[in-house]
Amino acid sequence: MKKWIFLLFVGLTSYGFYKILIHPMKLYVATGNPHKITEFKRLMALHGVDFPVLFGGDYGGMPEVDENGDSYEANAQLKVEGLEAKIGEGRWIVAEDSGLEVSALSGDPGIYSARFGGKIPQTERNQLLLSRLSNSSDRSARFICCYCLKSPDGKLYFFRGVCEGTILAAPQGGQGFGYDPVFQPNGEQRSFAVMSDEQKDRISHRAMAFNALLRFLKNAN
Numbered sequence: 454m455k456k457w458i459f460l461l462f463v464g465l466t467s468y469g470f471y472k473i474l475i476h477p478m479k480l481y482v483a484t485g486n487p488h489k490i491t492e493f494k495r496l497m498a499l500h501g502v503d504f505p506v507l508f509g510g511d512y513g514g515m516p517e518v519d520e521n522g523d524s525y526e527a528n529a530q531l532k533v534e535g536l537e538a539k540i541g542e543g544r545w546i547v548a549e550d551s552g553l554e555v556s557a558l559s560g561d562p563g564i565y566s567a568r569f570g571g572k573i574p575q576t577e578r579n580q581l582l583l584s585r586l587s588n589s590s591d592r593s594a595r596f597i598c599c600y601c602l603k604s605p606d607g608k609l610y611f612f613r614g615v616c617e618g619t620i621l622a623a624p625q626g627g628q629g630f631g632y633d634p635v636f637q638p639n640g641e642q643r644s645f646a647v648m649s650d651e652q653k654d655r656i657s658h659r660a661m662a663f664n665a666l667l668r669f670l671k672n673a674n
Contacts, residue, residue, distance in 0.1 A: 483536035483548035485515035529601035551598040596658040614661025
């Protein structure tokens, strides 16, 4: 009997399933956005995350959430609560909300970044943003990301990352997603959409917020 148990354990570890079986922490990520999932996985690999992380496909898909909060923190919390209602309480759940704030537009599009201009392709949304700035000399802007983490005991924690930069006169590059082609981080001579994933992941708003989240999780684990 002991021999069979040993062989079973060896078989499970060879597939990496032992992490799910014996690791005290399992993190559920509340998003169905494929771009954000890809970026989250990249950041996990970059920092050597060694605890199980589950995404939409692992728990039957992210439920639809009405993001009607008045801040990034509020919207991220709504996503956490939306997933919690589906999978149950007593779990580590994290969600993210982010946006682009443009100084000349009084902080718009902000929390409405994904809905700026209505239901239009992102390329048109970027052009709309540029048209709104056509007569403005102030091109300063910032990407903001906020993670909301809920612990198994029901406590909420928030982690924010900010990347300051400038809105370009025209889109540049084909990497990334969202407003990346029109945003040039301070200290750089190129947009996020020109940078490699590795370069972006060193300075982006999501990287800053993820670093703070990961530090907390490592201490909590």
